[in-house]
Amino acid sequence: MFYDPAIETVPREKIRDIQWQRLRDMLEKVYQGNRFYQDRFKKHGVALEDIQDLNDITKLPFTNKKDFQKDQEEHPVFGTNLTEPFENYVQFHQTTGTTGKPLKWLDTKDSWAWRARCMAHSLAAAGVTNKDVLLLPFNFGPYTAFWGVYEAAQHLDVLTIPTGGWTTEQRLNSIVENQATLIIGTPTYMLRLAEAAQEEGIDLANSAIRVLILAGEPGAMIPSVREKLEKAWGARVFEYPGLTETGTYAFMCEHDNQALHIIESEFIVEVLDPKTGRSVADGETGELVLTNLGRTCSPAIRYRTNDLVRLEKSSCACGRTFGKLIGGVLGRQDEMLIIRGVNVFPSTMGNIVEEFLELGNEYQITAYRRGDMDELKIQIEMTPSSKDVSELIATELKKRLNLRVDIQTVPKGTLARSDYKGKRFIDERSKRSSSAG
Amino acid sequence: MFYDPAIETVPREKIRDIQWQRLRDMLEKVYQGNRFYQDRFKKHGVALEDIQDLNDITKLPFTNKKDFQKDQEEHPVFGTNLTEPFENYVQFHQTTGTTGKPLKWLDTKDSWAWRARCMAHSLAAAGVTNKDVLLLPFNFGPYTAFWGVYEAAQHLDVLTIPTGGWTTEQRLNSIVENQATLIIGTPTYMLRLAEAAQEEGIDLANSAIRVLILAGEPGAMIPSVREKLEKAWGARVFEYPGLTETGTYAFMCEHDNQALHIIESEFIVEVLDPKTGRSVADGETGELVLTNLGRTCSPAIRYRTNDLVRLEKSSCACGRTFGKLIGGVLGRQDEMLIIRGVNVFPSTMGNIVEEFLELGNEYQITAYRRGDMDELKIQIEMTPSSKDVSELIATELKKRLNLRVDIQTVPKGTLARSDYKGKRFIDERSKRSSSAG
Numbered sequence: 001m002f003y004d005p006a007i008e009t010v011p012r013e014k015i016r017d018i019q020w021q022r023l024r025d026m027l028e029k030v031y032q033g034n035r036f037y038q039d040r041f042k043k044h045g046v047a048l049e050d051i052q053d054l055n056d057i058t059k060l061p062f063t064n065k066k067d068f069q070k071d072q073e074e075h076p077v078f079g080t081n082l083t084e085p086f087e088n089y090v091q092f093h094q095t096t097g098t099t100g101k102p103l104k105w106l107d108t109k110d111s112w113a114w115r116a117r118c119m120a121h122s123l124a125a126a127g128v129t130n131k132d133v134l135l136l137p138f139n140f141g142p143y144t145a146f147w148g149v150y151e152a153a154q155h156l157d158v159l160t161i162p163t164g165g166w167t168t169e170q171r172l173n174s175i176v177e178n179q180a181t182l183i184i185g186t187p188t189y190m191l192r193l194a195e196a197a198q199e200e201g202i203d204l205a206n207s208a209i210r211v212l213i214l215a216g217e218p219g220a221m222i223p224s225v226r227e228k229l230e231k232a233w234g235a236r237v238f239e240y241p242g243l244t245e246t247g248t249y250a251f252m253c254e255h256d257n258q259a260l261h262i263i264e265s266e267f268i269v270e271v272l273d274p275k276t277g278r279s280v281a282d283g284e285t286g287e288l289v290l291t292n293l294g295r296t297c298s299p300a301i302r303y304r305t306n307d308l309v310r311l312e313k314s315s316c317a318c319g320r321t322f323g324k325l326i327g328g329v330l331g332r333q334d335e336m337l338i339i340r341g342v343n344v345f346p347s348t349m350g351n352i353v354e355e356f357l358e359l360g361n362e363y364q365i366t367a368y369r370r371g372d373m374d375e376l377k378i379q380i381e382m383t384p385s386s387k388d389v390s391e392l393i394a395t396e397l398k399k400r401l402n403l404r405v406d407i408q409t410v411p412k413g414t415l416a417r418s419d420y421k422g423k424r425f426i427d428e429r430s431k432r433s434s435s436a437g
Numbered sequence: 438m439f440y441d442p443a444i445e446t447v448p449r450e451k452i453r454d455i456q457w458q459r460l461r462d463m464l465e466k467v468y469q470g471n472r473f474y475q476d477r478f479k480k481h482g483v484a485l486e487d488i489q490d491l492n493d494i495t496k497l498p499f500t501n502k503k504d505f506q507k508d509q510e511e512h513p514v515f516g517t518n519l520t521e522p523f524e525n526y527v528q529f530h531q532t533t534g535t536t537g538k539p540l541k542w543l544d545t546k547d548s549w550a551w552r553a554r555c556m557a558h559s560l561a562a563a564g565v566t567n568k569d570v571l572l573l574p575f576n577f578g579p580y581t582a583f584w585g586v587y588e589a590a591q592h593l594d595v596l597t598i599p600t601g602g603w604t605t606e607q608r609l610n611s612i613v614e615n616q617a618t619l620i621i622g623t624p625t626y627m628l629r630l631a632e633a634a635q636e637e638g639i640d641l642a643n644s645a646i647r648v649l650i651l652a653g654e655p656g657a658m659i660p661s662v663r664e665k666l667e668k669a670w671g672a673r674v675f676e677y678p679g680l681t682e683t684g685t686y687a688f689m690c691e692h693d694n695q696a697l698h699i700i701e702s703e704f705i706v707e708v709l710d711p712k713t714g715r716s717v718a719d720g721e722t723g724e725l726v727l728t729n730l731g732r733t734c735s736p737a738i739r740y741r742t743n744d745l746v747r748l749e750k751s752s753c754a755c756g757r758t759f760g761k762l763i764g765g766v767l768g769r770q771d772e773m774l775i776i777r778g779v780n781v782f783p784s785t786m787g788n789i790v791e792e793f794l795e796l797g798n799e800y801q802i803t804a805y806r807r808g809d810m811d812e813l814k815i816q817i818e819m820t821p822s823s824k825d826v827s828e829l830i831a832t833e834l835k836k837r838l839n840l841r842v843d844i845q846t847v848p849k850g851t852l853a854r855s856d857y858k859g860k861r862f863i864d865e866r867s868k869r870s871s872s873a874g
Binding site for chain 2: 086087089091138139140154158159160166177179
């Protein structure tokens, strides 16, 4: 299903026209009223006149998270990436602060509606309609993801059931009693709800839930995780990636659960060699760089996401012309490890570990430093009755990644977890000692 | 400040014209599409033609909470008070369930926007503008009150900071860091935040907060509570009352902190003798009965609120022509006690007790039954250093209410409290034994 069929199936050359028109409009406003970009563009020596077509975007400097963090530190409270007067801003969100001080981001009514429309592309692609009932199993803190989904659901006339402050049990009962058809959350929390349902004797697989929308962590594209979730919930699993700084930029369609469509009508995508900053060829892995086109009030222009992706502009059975990120987000650039000469991402290892774990069991990968070398250990949770899978996992890691890893088993419930995001990767490489081993 | 000056200062006879026009429009739609009211009106023998002017509203039967609860039990999931097709509903809320099974209430996009406009009357009356920053210190569960405020703030372009899932300390830090100017919550939680700030050495009185909006419990009109809050926060205190079933129907203006203006452009108000169901004279105490005019999709028509009020149609220094509830909600009809021949409300006693308590200390009134008589005890919290005020309270209750009450002191922290609503009154009168004494 499409949210906006005319746009989603537009010929590729037209997409470029749309992007150029909107980039130009945005830059005009930003050059006029946005101090953050005014300063940067001036420092970089790029005038508005220098940007004459879409290719000229490469003349503009990159931005990254640190730039915005520094700006907010130097210009409290909200920094200078504000194109409009303060009175126009109505939405405040901030990042979770896993990498430094939380970054605040403000939206106006217009840009918030733009964000909802981006998310509406994703919901429609998952077959969501106004007949659906969406349960929202979270507390609505200052983090943007879930608010974005709430807003998009309102935009599509989906009935929403907010359950902030409720226990897992109350939420499960509400799913059943109110015949919710959709639910959204992190893969970690969706697995936890499924586990709790099993304990309570609630048959989620036969509930009205038909679609799970995953956010916050990768999951839908990892076959072992997807299978566990689809079986436990009796539902299809969809994923959308997004960042506080950029908005929701991609979604999964019903025809390909191994890729994400970029919303190219709203985002300009570049995929770059992280070292040189130059474009890689179509289909090559590189860092995702995003420019959003509908958030003129506080835009991200050439924003380096730190995420590694592989972009293909091939066609899709769904009929959309939007380019696809094959395999979704492949890993975080700054998480890449070099273990005895092998380049590897924690997420890749995690996917292999997941294949061997039962519902509700967790794992944790820890990277640490011994001398000049990166080292790894993986802890996996087991119940007394589980089969010891550590040997199997070790063999598989050796076979598929050519990697010898120290695997330790721990009793179920040992590893820290939150309701929302699992701590699957711990990076202790900046610590001086090698005590993690 | 006005949200809609033309309406808020309209001559009273014009208010009646507006009410009649809107009641007529609503009844037409309800008679056509709402099974709940179709059944009731038919059973009661009232046809649409019987309603020829505003006075004819008394021909329509009353509704009360039990009617809606029964309807939802008999017609799951959402009952039959739905004038429009299910697809049109986007908002789900439910009551907290303190009096029986939680009552669900659905809204369409239109009725939700109507609810936000009602609340916008209240915010504007408290001087709120688009320059304000509103901190929302709660989890956004399925209860309607806080969502209503969020929506109204969006409607007025107020920047909102949601802090669901956060601790009291995180919220206090966010108030200071983000220079929030408004905050909303129950009096209980606002006192608790103030107490926590004191412990953390945070000077709320000198923060940017200038307005406290109270909801969920009475508080703003109780002088001792208001004074404590105004002093601790260095802010003005406003109150708005509302019910899931009806919406926000009244607000406090800047000129009178001892009364609430009814939003008569959106609500028809009747004040009735609870026993006979007949109107009491202007200025007499009676049960508040509400008909909302903008929520055709799931209206409350002649809804008996169980709240006792005193309505005066006198003028106000603010210039509004809307009638006023003098002293706000005076108490709940079904909570009235007869103690040795004296009629008394727990809330009236509570107001007197409050005058003697320090910030953060709680009290609890318990009514129980001995033989055929209602009896009372009051427990009050004291720190080791507090002066024992039980004698003073007993004397004051005797003097002002002619009531002898057993007062017990307990150490601070003994009495149950939640973040949101204090349990100030416990009714054990339905229990057989008199063990509560």
